[in-house]
Amino acid sequence: MTAPAIRRQRVGRSVTSRAADSIVRRLISLNGWAAIVILAAIFLFLAVNARRALEEVGFWVMSLGTEWYPTIPTPRFGFLPLLSGSVLVTATALVLCVPVSLAAAIFISEFAGGRVKEVTKSIIEFMAAIPSVVYGLIGIAVVVPWVRATFDTDSGLTALSGAIVLAFMIAPTIVSISEDALHAVPNSLRQGSLALGNTRWETTYKVVVPSASSGILAAVMLGMGRAIGETMAVLMLTGNAAVIPDSLFDSVRTITGTIAAEMGNVVQGGLHQSVLFTLGLVLFSITFLINLVADLVLEKQRRRWQR
Amino acid sequence: MSRRIRQARLTQTLAVAITGAAAAFIVTAALFLLGYILVRGLPAMSWEFISQPPRGQMKAGGILPSIIGTLALTSGTAAFALPVGVAAGIYLSEYAPRGRMTRIIRLAISNMAGVPSIVYGLFGLALFVILFSFGTSILAGALTLACLTLPVIITATEEALRQIPSDLRQASLALGATRWRTIYRVVLPAAAPGIVTGSILGLARAAGETAPILFTAAVYYKRQLPTSIFDDVMVLPYHIYILATQVTGRPDDIIWGTALILVGGVTAGSVIAATWRSLQRKKVRW
Numbered sequence: 001m002t003a004p005a006i007r008r009q010r011v012g013r014s015v016t017s018r019a020a021d022s023i024v025r026r027l028i029s030l031n032g033w034a035a036i037v038i039l040a041a042i043f044l045f046l047a048v049n050a051r052r053a054l055e056e057v058g059f060w061v062m063s064l065g066t067e068w069y070p071t072i073p074t075p076r077f078g079f080l081p082l083l084s085g086s087v088l089v090t091a092t093a094l095v096l097c098v099p100v101s102l103a104a105a106i107f108i109s110e111f112a113g114g115r116v117k118e119v120t121k122s123i124i125e126f127m128a129a130i131p132s133v134v135y136g137l138i139g140i141a142v143v144v145p146w147v148r149a150t151f152d153t154d155s156g157l158t159a160l161s162g163a164i165v166l167a168f169m170i171a172p173t174i175v176s177i178s179e180d181a182l183h184a185v186p187n188s189l190r191q192g193s194l195a196l197g198n199t200r201w202e203t204t205y206k207v208v209v210p211s212a213s214s215g216i217l218a219a220v221m222l223g224m225g226r227a228i229g230e231t232m233a234v235l236m237l238t239g240n241a242a243v244i245p246d247s248l249f250d251s252v253r254t255i256t257g258t259i260a261a262e263m264g265n266v267v268q269g270g271l272h273q274s275v276l277f278t279l280g281l282v283l284f285s286i287t288f289l290i291n292l293v294a295d296l297v298l299e300k301q302r303r304r305w306q307r
Numbered sequence: 308m309s310r311r312i313r314q315a316r317l318t319q320t321l322a323v324a325i326t327g328a329a330a331a332f333i334v335t336a337a338l339f340l341l342g343y344i345l346v347r348g349l350p351a352m353s354w355e356f357i358s359q360p361p362r363g364q365m366k367a368g369g370i371l372p373s374i375i376g377t378l379a380l381t382s383g384t385a386a387f388a389l390p391v392g393v394a395a396g397i398y399l400s401e402y403a404p405r406g407r408m409t410r411i412i413r414l415a416i417s418n419m420a421g422v423p424s425i426v427y428g429l430f431g432l433a434l435f436v437i438l439f440s441f442g443t444s445i446l447a448g449a450l451t452l453a454c455l456t457l458p459v460i461i462t463a464t465e466e467a468l469r470q471i472p473s474d475l476r477q478a479s480l481a482l483g484a485t486r487w488r489t490i491y492r493v494v495l496p497a498a499a500p501g502i503v504t505g506s507i508l509g510l511a512r513a514a515g516e517t518a519p520i521l522f523t524a525a526v527y528y529k530r531q532l533p534t535s536i537f538d539d540v541m542v543l544p545y546h547i548y549i550l551a552t553q554v555t556g557r558p559d560d561i562i563w564g565t566a567l568i569l570v571g572g573v574t575a576g577s578v579i580a581a582t583w584r585s586l587q588r589k590k591v592r593w
Contacts, residue, residue: 131515229423
């Protein structure tokens with residue numbers, strides 16, 4: 001009988017597999033930074049392209065200018081008409097959308113049964129997946145004629161028409177994020193309140209909603225960010241008159257609409273193009289701040305319930 | 308029964324009715340949107356509509372170039388966004404230390420998701436079209452849309468990976484596999500359904516975007532189909548925009564038919580992905 005030959009086996013992982021492991025780790029970590037790199041690059045490229053306008057026209061001249069005539073021989077690049085257009089449309093959309101969306105979120109989170117809840121949520125999710133250009137198209141077909149007939153305006157292409165369609169577009173965002181916030185409130189709080197003899201509604205508005213208030217605020221802010229940044233539907237519906245509006249029934253032009261409508265017709269490297277990049281920079285800064293604050297609020301709330 | 312209790316019950320009923328009505332209103336609106344697109348779009352559907360290019364200043368014929376263009380652009384987007392997005396998701400779930408930097412990365416990802424699509428368009432114009440001289444092309448458009456889709460893919464990947472129990476990882480590591488081998492052979496296959504579904508949802512949304520491709524990829528009218536990634540293309544969302552705002556005297560059929568194809572494609576992609584995921588979930592048990 002011969003003893004089986006004992007081969008000396010190397011202990012541990014092979015050199016190649018260890019090398020592969022560390023190379024892959026580095027590659028993957030590099031990609032982890034993608035989000036930060038892209039955000040920084042967006043800011044950088046907007047700023048670089050905006051430089052000419054900032055030097056030749058000046059930030060405050062643009063920001064406080066009340067006239068937008070970009071193509072006349074001595075062009076005026078005042079942002080106020082566009083800013084006021086964006087603010088008017090966004091604010092109106094929020095006024096229309098927030099009460100209904102919050103009520104719906106409360107219903108879904110607090111009162112609806114399992115089946116109703118699931119169906120409602122997936123239908124609202126479908127609403128979020130419709131492309132904005134299709135919202136614009138439906139707005140032209142349905143909302144614009146209605147506004148024209150009901151409020152007796154000339155064209156029906158008004159700030160109100162844009163705001164109505166925007167309200168539907170941002171509803172899914174506000175509903176689902178505030179529903180998440182309500183859902184995250186621990187059940188022990190609800191049970192405590194019910195045990196004290198409160199009805200479910202009393203529990204909801206005295207305990208659950210106040211506990212979720214910061215998350216609900218964040219939901220509204222994220223909806224607002226969406227609304228300010230929305231381009232196609234607003235471009236198709238608000239009539240695009242770049243003047244400071246007097247009422248909801250005026251045509252307005254938003255920041256986003258201006259960029260989308262004019263960028264195709266500018267001279268590359270020209271002043272007008274640079275001004276449009278400045279507008280983009282302003283828009284990016286506004287939404288960046290809104291989103292940052294909303295995300296910080298949401299993060300804080302998440303940590304609170306984790307404890 | 309005391310008055311207070313009766314009153315409280317009445318308020319309770321009222322509150323449920325009012326909030327329920329709000330939810331019903333939103334659901335009705337969504338169903339109305341779907342029904343409206345279907346009713347107005349269905350009359351346009353025919354083999355000719357999806358297999359022919361437009362004719363007679365886009366007032367007749369089909370939308371084949373736009374369909375092909377959208378498919379090309381979306382595949383390009385997937386090619387760029389998937390590797391980076393999945394890798395970033397793996398990093399966050401498997402490698403990232405708990406700390407300040409990881410927190411900042413997470414904030415950056417959710418912030419990216421809120422950047423307006425037109426801003427991505429400007430970014431793509433400045434970087435890909437002008438600086439890299441790709442011109443208005445599938446390549447520039449796909450890169451731009453990839454940036455826009457990235458946060459969705461990263462989040463989907465990270466969530467899918469987090470649902471894999473750590474027992475699996477520990478078992479593989481205990482058998483002597485390296486970290487990467489564990490991820491590649493054990494964790495990723497288990498998380499694949501979630502990653503694929505989340506990615507398809509993100510890509511479907513990118514396919515419907517108009518603002519980012521206005522100045523990076525889309526062209527008003529082009530008879531030939533694209534032959535290289537440096538060609539500009541007709542795409543469905545931009546085609547709808549053009550038909551709705553710039554073409555006078557066009558028949559409504561064509562525009563609603565285009566909208567139906569776009570919404571139908573986007574929805575079908577999402578529904579198939581979601582169904583597949585739930586089927587896969589039932590198959591695997593931990």
